[in-house]
Amino acid sequence: MSGTARQGAGEAARSTEESTAAMTQTRPRPQPADPAPTALDAAPSGRNAPARRAPRPGPRAGRRPLGGAAGVLFEPPGARGRRQRRLGSVAAAALIAAFAAVVMLQLGRHGQLDWARWQPLTQASIQRFLFSALGDTLLAGVVSIAIGLPLGAVMGLLRLSRRRLVSVPAGAVVELLRSLPLLFVVYFFLLGLPSLGLRMPPFWQLVIPIVLHGVGNFAEIFRAGVLALPRGQSEAGYAIGLRHGQVMRLIVLPQAVRALLPTIIGQAVRALKDTTLGYVVSYPELMHQGNVLGSFLENDFLQVYFEVAVIFIALNWLLSKLAEWVETRTGRTPRPVRPRPNTAPQIGVPKTN
Amino acid sequence: MNVVADHFGEILTGFGRTVLLTLVSFAAALVLGGLLGLCRVAPLGVLRSLAACYVHTVRNLPLLLVVVVTVFVLPQLGLTLSLNTSVTVGLAAYIASYVCEILRSGMETVPAGQVEAARAVGLTTFQCLRLVVLPQALRSMVQPLGNMFIATALGTAVGSVAGVNELSGVIRQLNVQYVEPLALFASATVLYVALTLAGGLITGRLERRLRIHR
Amino acid sequence: MTLRRPTVLAAAIACAAALAASLTACGSSELPDKPGGGAKSGGDLLSRAPVGQDLPSTPTLERIRKNGHLTAATSDTDPGFSEKNPLNGKYQGFEADLTAMLAKYLLGKPEVKHVSINADTREALLQNGTADAVVSTYKITPERMRKVAFGGPYMNLGQAVLVRKGMKGIDKAADLDGRKVITTAGPSVESLKKVAPHATPVIFQTISQCLQALRDGRGDAFINNQAVIVARAQKDTALEVLPFTFGSASYGIGLPKDDPKFREIVDGFLRTVEEQGLWKQSWKDNVSPLTKQPVPEPPKPGGAGGDPSAATPPASTPTASTGS
Numbered sequence: 001m002s003g004t005a006r007q008g009a010g011e012a013a014r015s016t017e018e019s020t021a022a023m024t025q026t027r028p029r030p031q032p033a034d035p036a037p038t039a040l041d042a043a044p045s046g047r048n049a050p051a052r053r054a055p056r057p058g059p060r061a062g063r064r065p066l067g068g069a070a071g072v073l074f075e076p077p078g079a080r081g082r083r084q085r086r087l088g089s090v091a092a093a094a095l096i097a098a099f100a101a102v103v104m105l106q107l108g109r110h111g112q113l114d115w116a117r118w119q120p121l122t123q124a125s126i127q128r129f130l131f132s133a134l135g136d137t138l139l140a141g142v143v144s145i146a147i148g149l150p151l152g153a154v155m156g157l158l159r160l161s162r163r164r165l166v167s168v169p170a171g172a173v174v175e176l177l178r179s180l181p182l183l184f185v186v187y188f189f190l191l192g193l194p195s196l197g198l199r200m201p202p203f204w205q206l207v208i209p210i211v212l213h214g215v216g217n218f219a220e221i222f223r224a225g226v227l228a229l230p231r232g233q234s235e236a237g238y239a240i241g242l243r244h245g246q247v248m249r250l251i252v253l254p255q256a257v258r259a260l261l262p263t264i265i266g267q268a269v270r271a272l273k274d275t276t277l278g279y280v281v282s283y284p285e286l287m288h289q290g291n292v293l294g295s296f297l298e299n300d301f302l303q304v305y306f307e308v309a310v311i312f313i314a315l316n317w318l319l320s321k322l323a324e325w326v327e328t329r330t331g332r333t334p335r336p337v338r339p340r341p342n343t344a345p346q347i348g349v350p351k352t353n
Numbered sequence: 354m355n356v357v358a359d360h361f362g363e364i365l366t367g368f369g370r371t372v373l374l375t376l377v378s379f380a381a382a383l384v385l386g387g388l389l390g391l392c393r394v395a396p397l398g399v400l401r402s403l404a405a406c407y408v409h410t411v412r413n414l415p416l417l418l419v420v421v422v423t424v425f426v427l428p429q430l431g432l433t434l435s436l437n438t439s440v441t442v443g444l445a446a447y448i449a450s451y452v453c454e455i456l457r458s459g460m461e462t463v464p465a466g467q468v469e470a471a472r473a474v475g476l477t478t479f480q481c482l483r484l485v486v487l488p489q490a491l492r493s494m495v496q497p498l499g500n501m502f503i504a505t506a507l508g509t510a511v512g513s514v515a516g517v518n519e520l521s522g523v524i525r526q527l528n529v530q531y532v533e534p535l536a537l538f539a540s541a542t543v544l545y546v547a548l549t550l551a552g553g554l555i556t557g558r559l560e561r562r563l564r565i566h567r
Numbered sequence: 568m569t570l571r572r573p574t575v576l577a578a579a580i581a582c583a584a585a586l587a588a589s590l591t592a593c594g595s596s597e598l599p600d601k602p603g604g605g606a607k608s609g610g611d612l613l614s615r616a617p618v619g620q621d622l623p624s625t626p627t628l629e630r631i632r633k634n635g636h637l638t639a640a641t642s643d644t645d646p647g648f649s650e651k652n653p654l655n656g657k658y659q660g661f662e663a664d665l666t667a668m669l670a671k672y673l674l675g676k677p678e679v680k681h682v683s684i685n686a687d688t689r690e691a692l693l694q695n696g697t698a699d700a701v702v703s704t705y706k707i708t709p710e711r712m713r714k715v716a717f718g719g720p721y722m723n724l725g726q727a728v729l730v731r732k733g734m735k736g737i738d739k740a741a742d743l744d745g746r747k748v749i750t751t752a753g754p755s756v757e758s759l760k761k762v763a764p765h766a767t768p769v770i771f772q773t774i775s776q777c778l779q780a781l782r783d784g785r786g787d788a789f790i791n792n793q794a795v796i797v798a799r800a801q802k803d804t805a806l807e808v809l810p811f812t813f814g815s816a817s818y819g820i821g822l823p824k825d826d827p828k829f830r831e832i833v834d835g836f837l838r839t840v841e842e843q844g845l846w847k848q849s850w851k852d853n854v855s856p857l858t859k860q861p862v863p864e865p866p867k868p869g870g871a872g873g874d875p876s877a878a879t880p881p882a883s884t885p886t887a888s889t890g891s
Binding site: 123125126129130190191193199201202279280281282284288289291292293294295296297298299301 | 640643644646650651652653654655656682683684685688691692695696697772773774775776778779799802
Binding site: 287 | 394395396397398399400403409410412413414415416417418421422425426429430431457460461462463464465467468469472478481482485486489490507510521534535538541542545549
C-alpha cells in the first residue's frame with residue numbers, strides 16, 4: 001500500500017542548491033533516521049535496493065521514499081506507535097469508505113446510477129464516436145509535442161549560447177511565449193491572423209498555439225536540465241578536445257534528456273490537456289465531442305463526462321508508464337539531476353483548458 | 354474600440370468578478386492543497402495513497418472537465434451551491450492538486466538534518482513542522498505558487514462556460530452582440546496580463562523578503 | 568510523476584477492462600429514434616432537391632467547386648435544426664437539410680463538410696474563408712451585416728420560456744427582467760437583452776446542461792427557441808412551458824460579405840426550395856414534431872440583402888408568426 005508515496009516522491013523537483021547542501025552531509029546512506037522497514041515501509045523492488053545505489057558520493061541516486069525533511073518528519077514508530085498507526089489507518093480507511101458510500105448513495109438516489117443512463121455508453125457506435133474523437137485529440141497532442149519538443153530544445157540551447165547576440169533574443173522569445181495565455185493565442189490565430197491574410201485549417205489553428213506555448217516550456221526545461229548537470233561533465237568534454245556543439249550533443253544532452261524525462265512527460269500531459277481548447281477553433285477533440293454526445297443523449301451527459309474523464313486519466317497514466325519504460329530501456333536509473341522547482345512543469349502553470 | 358469604451362463598466366464588473374474568483378479560489382486551493390500535502394507525507398499509508406490518488410486523478414484531467422463536472426455533480430450529491438461557489442470549488446480542487454505537489458517537493462528540499470536537529474532540541478513533530486520545516490520549505494515554494502496564482506487567474510476563464518459572467522464571459526457576450534472581436538479580446542488580454550503581472554510582482558517581493566542571505 | 572502502485576494499476580486495468588467490455592457488449596438495443604430525426608426524410612428530400620442551373624460564376628462558388636464540397640458552419644447540438652448524430656456521424660434537422668440541399672444546388676451533389684461553431688466565431692469563420700456559409704440559427708442583425716452578408720431570411724422563430732412547475736410571476740417576457748435566465752450563447756441571449764435588459768443570463772454550453780441547471784435551481788427560467796423548449800418540456804413532467812413567446816426574429820444564411828452575386832444565388836436557392844414545397848417538407852419532418860404546431864408559411868427570401876438598414880424590421884415585431 002505504500003508504494004506510490006515513496007516512489008513518486010523520488011521525482012520531486014529539487015533545486016540544485018539544495019542537492020549540493022545534501023551532498024555536503026557525509027552521513028552513511030541508509031540513514032539512521034530512515035524509517036525501519038515496517039509493513040508500511042517495506043522495501044520496494046530490487047531496483048531501489050541499497051546494493052544498487054551508485055557508489056560515488058553525491059545526491060541520493062534512484063528513487064527513494066520521500067526526500068529531505070519530508071522523509072524523516074515522523075519518527076519510526078515503536079511497537080505502540082505501530083499499533084496506533086494501524087488503528088489510524090483503519091479509521092481513515094473507514095472514513096474514506098463511508099464518504100464514498102454516501103456519494104454513491106446520493107448518486108443512486110438521484111438516479112445517476114440507473115442502468116438506463118449508462119446503457120447508451122455500451123453501444124458500439126457511440127464508443128466509435130468517442131474513440132475517433134480520442135484519435136483527433138491524440139493526433140493534435142502528438143503533433144504538438146513532436147514539433148514543440150525539438151524546437152524547444154533548440155531554443156533552450158540558443159538561450160544557453162555563449163554569444164549574447166543569440167542568447168538574449170532567444171531568452172526574450174522564450175519568456176514571451178511562456179507568459180501569453182494560451183486561450184488568447186488560440187483566439188488570435190482564429191480571429192487575428194485571418195485579418196492579416198493568413199488562413200489555416202482548424203487543426204493548425206489549435207496545434208500551432210500549443211506548439212508555441214510548448215516551445216517556451218520545453219526550452220526552459222532543457223535549459224534547467226543542462227544547467228543542473230554537474231559542470232565536470234562538460235569540462236571533461238572540453239578537456240578531451242571536443243567543441244561546444246559536440247559537448248552539448250554527445251555529453252550534456254543525452255544525460256539531460258534522460259534526467260528530464262519525467263518533466264518532459266509532464267509537459268506532454270499538458271499538451272494533451274491543452275487540446276481541449278479545440279472547441280474554440282471547431283476542432284473535434286474529445287471534450288468537444290463529449291459535449292456533442294451529451295447533448296444528443298439529452299439527460300445522460302454526466303455519464304459521458306465520466307467516460308471522457310476515464311479516458312483522459314488512462315491516457316495520461318499510459319504516458320507516464322511509457323516514460324518509465326523508456327527509463328528502464330535506457331538502462332539506468334535516472335540521476336537526480338532535476339530542474340529548479342520553478343521551471344518544473346508538474347508544478348508549472350496549467351493553462352485554461 | 355467604441356464597444357470597449359461604451360461598455361467599460363460591464364467589462365470592469367466582469368474583471369472584478371474574475372479577480373474575486375481568482376483570490377477566493379486560490380485561497381481555497383492553498384488550504385485544500387496544504388491539507389493534501391500533509392496527507393502526502395503523513396505516516397498513514399491510507400492517507401498517503403488517498404492524496405496520491407487525488408493528485409494523479411485531478412491533475413490528469415482538463416480543467417474544463419473538472420469545473421463542468423463539479424457544477425453538475427455536486428447537486429446530484431445533494432449539495433446545490435451557487436454557480437460562483439461551484440466554479441470556485443472546481444477551480445480550487447484542480448489547483449489544489451498542483452499545490453499539494455509543490456508543498457511536498459518544497460518539504461523535500463529541506464535537508465533531513467534540520468528535522469533531526471529540531472528533534473534533538475526536543476521539538477514535537479508538529480512544532481518541528483511549524484517552526485522548522487514549513488518556514489524553510491516556503492522559500493522554495495514561493496515561485497511555483499506564484500505560477501499557480503497565474504494559472505488560477507487564467508483558469509477563471511472556464512467560468513464563462515458554466516454560467517459565471519466573469520471577464521471572458523462578458524467579452525464573449527459583447528462580441529456576439531457587436532462583432533468586434535479584436536478590440537474586445539485585446540482589452541481582455543490587457544486586463545488578464547495586468548492581473549497575472551500583479552501576481553508576478555507580489556511573488557517577486559515575497560521571494561525577496563523571505564530570502565535568507567548565507 | 569508516475570503512478571506505480573499495484574492498487575492503482577489494478578484500478579486502471581479494471582477501468583480498461585470495463586471500457587473494453589462496454590465496447591464488445593454493444594448493439595444489444597439501439598437507441599430509440601429521436602423525434603425530428605431528419606434521417607428518414609433526408610434521402611427522399613435530397614433526391615427531390617433541385618440543382619441550380621446556369622449559376623453565374625462568383626469567387627465563393629468557384630472555391631466551393633474547386634473543393635468539391637460546401638464547407639458549412641453549423642451547430643452540433645441544436646435539436647430539430649442541426650444536430651450531429653453520434654450513432655452514424657450524420658447531421659440531422661431542418662438546417663442540416665437546408666445545408667445539404669444548398670450543397671446539391673451548388674454542386675449537383677450534396678457534399679457538405681461541417682465545421683462546428685460556437686457563437687463567438689461565426690463571423691470569423693466566414694471572414695477568414697474557413698466556412699463558405701453559416702447555417703446555424705444565425706440572427707440577422709445590423710451589427711453583423713457590417714461584417715457578413717445574409718442570404719434569406721429562411722425562417723422566423725420565437726423564443727419560448729421553460730420553468731420548473733409551480734414557478735409564479737412570469738406572465739410576459741418583460742417579467743424576466745431582474746431574474747436569472749439560463750440559456751445557451753447565441754440568439755436567445757440577444758432576444759433576452761432586448762426584452763429584459765436587467766435579466767442576468769446564465770450561459771451554458773449545451774441544452775442538456777441548461778436543462779440540468781434549471782432542474783438544479785440555477786436560474787428562474789430557461790429560454791431557447793420554441794422547438795427546443797416544447798420538445799424538452801414533453802419529456803420532463805417537472806418542467807412546464809409558459810404560454811407566450813417573444814423575440815421572434817428572422818434567421819438567415821451567413822455568407823461572405825464581399826460576394827453579392829453569391830448571396831443572390833443563395834436567395835434563388837431558398838426561393839426554389841420554398842416553391843417546390845421542400846422547405847415545408849423538411850420543417851414538417853424536423854421542427855413540427857417538436858413544436859406540435861402546423862408548418863408555418865416560409866418567409867420571403869431576399870429581404871435580408873446586404874443592406875444593414877433592412878435588417879431591423881423583423882426583429883422589432885414582438886409577436887411571432889410561429890407563436891401559438
